[in-house]
Amino acid sequence: MNTDQPDLLKQLSATRFVEGISTDHLQCLCRASRLLKLPAGAKLFQEGSIEDEVFVISSGHIRLSMNVPGRGDVPFLTTGPGELVGWSGLIGDGRMTATATAIEDTILIAMSGKRLQELCDCEKELGYVLLQRVAQVLSQRLLSTRLQLMDLFSGEKGYT
Amino acid sequence: MKPAATAHPHNPWLAHAVRIAHTETAAPGVFTCDLVFEDPLTAAEYSFSPGQFNMLYLPGLGEIAISISSDPDQRDSISHTIREAGNVTRALAQLPVGTSLGLRGPFGSSWPTEDCVGRDVVLVAGGIGLAPLRPAVCHLLANRERYGELNLIIGAREPFGLLYPLEYDAWRAHGLNVHVTVDRANSDWHGAIGMVTNVLDRLWLRHAENTLLMTCGPEVMMWYSVQMAISRGLNPKSLYVSLERNMNCAIGLCGHCQFGPQFLCKDGPIFRYDRVASILKVDDL
Numbered sequence: 134m135n136t137d138q139p140d141l142l143k144q145l146s147a148t149r150f151v152e153g154i155s156t157d158h159l160q161c162l163c164r165a166s167r168l169l170k171l172p173a174g175a176k177l178f179q180e181g182s183i184e185d186e187v188f189v190i191s192s193g194h195i196r197l198s199m200n201v202p203g204r205g206d207v208p209f210l211t212t213g214p215g216e217l218v219g220w221s222g223l224i225g226d227g228r229m230t231a232t233a234t235a236i237e238d239t240i241l242i243a244m245s246g247k248r249l250q251e252l253c254d255c256e257k258e259l260g261y262v263l264l265q266r267v268a269q270v271l272s273q274r275l276l277s278t279r280l281q282l283m284d285l286f287s288g289e290k291g292y293t
Numbered sequence: 294m295k296p297a298a299t300a301h302p303h304n305p306w307l308a309h310a311v312r313i314a315h316t317e318t319a320a321p322g323v324f325t326c327d328l329v330f331e332d333p334l335t336a337a338e339y340s341f342s343p344g345q346f347n348m349l350y351l352p353g354l355g356e357i358a359i360s361i362s363s364d365p366d367q368r369d370s371i372s373h374t375i376r377e378a379g380n381v382t383r384a385l386a387q388l389p390v391g392t393s394l395g396l397r398g399p400f401g402s403s404w405p406t407e408d409c410v411g412r413d414v415v416l417v418a419g420g421i422g423l424a425p426l427r428p429a430v431c432h433l434l435a436n437r438e439r440y441g442e443l444n445l446i447i448g449a450r451e452p453f454g455l456l457y458p459l460e461y462d463a464w465r466a467h468g469l470n471v472h473v474t475v476d477r478a479n480s481d482w483h484g485a486i487g488m489v490t491n492v493l494d495r496l497w498l499r500h501a502e503n504t505l506l507m508t509c510g511p512e513v514m515m516w517y518s519v520q521m522a523i524s525r526g527l528n529p530k531s532l533y534v535s536l537e538r539n540m541n542c543a544i545g546l547c548g549h550c551q552f553g554p555q556f557l558c559k560d561g562p563i564f565r566y567d568r569v570a571s572i573l574k575v576d577d578l
């Protein structure tokens with residue numbers, strides 16, 4: 134349990150990630166969460182590290198990058214308010230597949246992956262809604278990756 | 294949205310003589326060309342609405358449709374931002390300042406700036422799609438007090454592919470929230486990375502139901518921007534897209550650009566999304 138509980142509840146309920154989730158369930162989520170403030174340039178997690186927490190961005194932006202030998206740190210996505218980062222802590226083995234860096238002062242809601250899993254096990258309804266949200270995030274991420282791969286602006290036709 | 298305008302009231306086939314006043318590289322493979330009318334009377338009479346296009350004629354090579362990218366209130370020259378795609382555009386890129394060419398126009402429908410009055414507006418531009426939206430940006434900012442929240446989302450392949458980057462600060466200073474995102478970048482880039490749809494997804498909207506969106510860029514990008522806008526609560530009747538397909542006469546006579554009852558040259562290129570949702574998915578029109 135953290136000391137910022139009222140502020141945490143306010144910040145969490147303002148994010149789109151939890152839209153439609155009941156107040157009771159939001160309180161449960163808060164009990165598994167803490168507020169995290171990161172200054173611009175600070176690392177949230179490092180590619181390859183094992184983390185227990187998943188993060189919902191309340192304000193600010195986080196850049197995701199991967200290390201490519203010979204090219205260094207290659208950024209590939211910027212995430213912002215309402216978005217989820219570090220979901221491997223919830224549905225994977227907790228090993229981060231990217232490095233996450235705050236590109237400006239950023240406030241996040243950090244949720245313990247282990248506590249969330251326990252919560253989902255005993256509160257099936259909340260578990261269902263949460264996994265639905267995570268699936269939405271992942272499908273959105275997949276679509277934008279596909280669009281990036283299509284290289285739409287490479288100039289093969291008309292206004293490209 | 295204004296109905297399509299005709300170029301010359303008496304003869305839309307008539308090409309006006311224009312001269313290249315200035316050319317500059319806008320991005321790799323893209324240049325902006327400023328044209329002035331040889332005849333001062335034509336210059337005084339010529340006017341266009343944001344989103345309209347001209348047919349530029351290079352003797353011996355051909356004629357191409359190019360959107361007007363300058364401020365509609367700017368009277369001394371007309372700008373076109375052009376990607377080198379094939380014969381005509383490549384030849385145009387090589388022409389020195391002072392060369393004469395033919396211009397027919399303006400043609401086509403325009404962005405619905407009148408419908409924007411009292412509403413929040415989101416503009417979504419991808420790649421060279423910012424060119425036809427630039428006159429709309431100029432118009433909205435020249436009449437800033439008439440509109441609510443104004444957002445412009447600009448997407449490009451890489452940071453150096455962004456068009457008009459030196460203008461963004463001035464646009465911001467005049468009350469336009471400019472959001473830039475690129476598909477790929479190295480760690481020197483401090484802006485956002487990802488698709489315009491990602492930015493649209495997290496954009497703060499005061500009143501989605503009273504927000505109008507205009508988008509121009511690759512059709513796949515426009516399609517997903519429109520889907521995202523609908524999922525964010527915008528009304529499909531408040532979404533406008535720009536459809537550019539191969540054109541010939543540009544005045545609804547040759548049938549080259551016809552789709553069902555619509556002629557993309559005279560009823561478009563700007564359409565309300567719900568009226569052309571089926572065309573957006575048709576290839577090689």
Ligand SMILES: Cc1cc2nc3c(=O)[nH]c(=O)nc-3n(C[C@H](O)[C@H](O)[C@H](O)COP(=O)(O)OP(=O)(O)OC[C@H]3O[C@@H](n4cnc5c(N)ncnc54)[C@H](O)[C@@H]3O)c2cc1C
Nearest residue numbers: 291357358359360374375376378379380381382537538539
């Ligand atoms: C209403 C309208 C406004 C346009 N505005 C601009 C603009 O502001 N800036 C700009 O750079 N281009 C614009 N275009 C596209 C431009 O007209 C074409 O790129 C140009 O005609 C290519 O001529 P070209 O002889 O250089 O190339 P071509 O040798 O004719 O073609 C080169 C390649 O471009 C494709 N192509 C040709 N014309 C079109 C077209 N109309 N739409 C899609 N693909 C095409 C061809 O299929 C081919 O793959 C616009 C098109 C329309 C219809």
Ligand code: FES
Nearest residue numbers: 541543545548558
């Ligand atoms: S280009 Fe001829 S009808 Fe449209």
